[in-house]
Amino acid sequence: MNTRMRNPIFGFLISVLLLIVFSVPTYAADTTYVGETPSGIPYDRLEQEIDSYVNSHIGKSTPGAAIVVTKGDKVIFSKGYGYANIEKKTAVDPANTVFAYGSINKAFVWTSVMQLVEAGKMKLDQDIRAYFPEEFAKKLRYDKPITMLDIMSHTAGYEQHPLSTFTPSAENLTSLEETLLSSQPQQIYEPGKVIAYSNFATALAGLAVEKVSGESFSDYEMNHILRPLGMNRSSGHPMLGDHPDLQETEAIGYAVKEEGGFEARAHFYVPLYPAGAMEGTAEDLARFVMALNVPDSPLFTRPETVQSMLSRSYTPNEEILSNAHGFWEYRAEPHVVGHSGNVKGFSGNFAVVPDEQLGIVVLTNTEIEQKLTSGIINLLVQYKTKAPEIKVPAADLSPSGKLAGYYVQSGGTYTTYHELINYLGLIKVKAKGEHDLTLSVMGLSGVLKQISPNVYKFDKSDDPRFERLAPILYAEISNGQVVRLSKGIATDILPIKGSRSIPALICYLVLAAIAVLFFILAPLVMSMRWLIRKRKGSPSASAAHRLLTAAIVCGTILTVHILYLLANALINENVTVGQMNFGVALNWVLAILVGMLIALSFVKGKHQPESKWIKRVRIGVGVLYSGFALLLANWHFFHFIP
Known part of the structure; x- marks a missing residue:
């Protein structure tokens, strides 16, 4: 074959390969399907509209994405875009590329609960303490019962535990019950009163499923949801223990760099695994979505169960979209529910439109991605023109x-x-x-x-x-x-309000700034004074002065340690409770040591001749440190973490 003949053929093959790499369809839009999406897009233009939107973001907001659209029990669109692995140039395949689902996993928890409710083994309004050991109940602040409905609507009242949601090593994983009891956050709100998103509470619902069913949650999920739906490329096991083969086609998770481009994220595990450890393909998730849309859902024995599950169960106000038994209500007409997910390196979203039996799945391999995970769903379910609002006088x-x-x-x-x-x-x-x-x-x-x-x-x-x-x-x-x-x-x-009002916060900030500046600068000033005194041959300082100097140095160490704890809390995702409590213990030791040294300095100073300036400095240091210690106590720096 001559060169002139080979070059056009080679160029054609390259163009075909690039097309395959950047767009891997499993199903094209069914052009015979009549009608349009809730946003007004004709189904015979579905592929063109989605392609146009995705192509403006792929490679910018995420290296790869998989999108599946279902109607009834049929997949009418399924396509992969971009790369599952940038380095290897692996194309995204919606049937085979495995993504981390993140909090989409929670929808499987709520489905499990509703299955047990349908079977008469659980009640949505029952006090969840009935399922758990007394050790759990002792840590609750309010006597008012927490119900499964409270957990579903994220109004159980829990704060976030300071422990990271993720762990880098499988060795840190324990049983779900042990994990929950060892990292139970404080209940700071009365149940049913405040929405505060809680991975802990969701995992608690997973433990309730374990207690009632007699199976581990991952086994229950596999036996009663994944396997019956034919979700053979998905697993909710925290280590993929029931599906290790999925690791072969896992996408690499990425984060967007500040300067542009993407950086790979390290692999992680989720100890509270019912809240977000599931992995699977886009087409597998579409099977779950289809099961929520059809009247004879294989997930339930009665059609009214799925209808009830996808109907509103909580809202702070009737004009506010909120919660449908754990699923979030989306802003669209007709009624749309779904759930998004975000973990290290991955973001996803799915939506269900029960009245039209429409389902949408979007999975990406970039964390905190919204251009596609929210944008595609908005493209298909939100009207392009806003309906006129009824004006209230x-x-x-x-x-x-x-x-x-x-x-x-x-x-x-x-x-x-x-x-x-x-x-x-x-x-x-x-x-x-x-x-x-x-x-x-x-x-x-x-x-x-x-x-x-x-x-x-x-x-x-x-x-x-x-x-x-x-x-x-x-x-x-x-x-x-x-x-x-x-x-x-x-x-x-x-x-x-109260001790956290703006005037109080300003006072705290001023006191903290003065204390930090003093304890950072004082050792430098004292060192310079010591050098000057040494050169002049001045007599050594008194015992009281040396004690005060030691107190200031210890105060400096305490201040630096406090700043370290705060920086660690902001940037270190892998810090353990043991490490945090070691820091709290060190705060106690240093704080007591500083207080004792200042007190001894006062005692010694009474029996030694000193200048008024030294006495005033000692009093000033004592007052400043007392205020600083009270400030640290007020902000829980001496509070051990359960």
């Missing part, structure tokens, strides 16, 4: 001035020194005119317009991310006081 609206102030998110840690992190991202709310609001957080700002009494809807912002942050808010008012601002999903926004 201004006289019927509530004055927004009472909402002005600062807020924090409910879904944080508030009983350990990690509480401080929540206040690094305060949410500022200001009244705009008589009835509207301006909300600002972490550099984002937007306007929310009151559409009915105490219900505020996103109006405008310079940053498109703001609408995802606060699409709608309901202001719950009780006895003239703001209880919470709720968007109905994941986490509420709570007003700061």
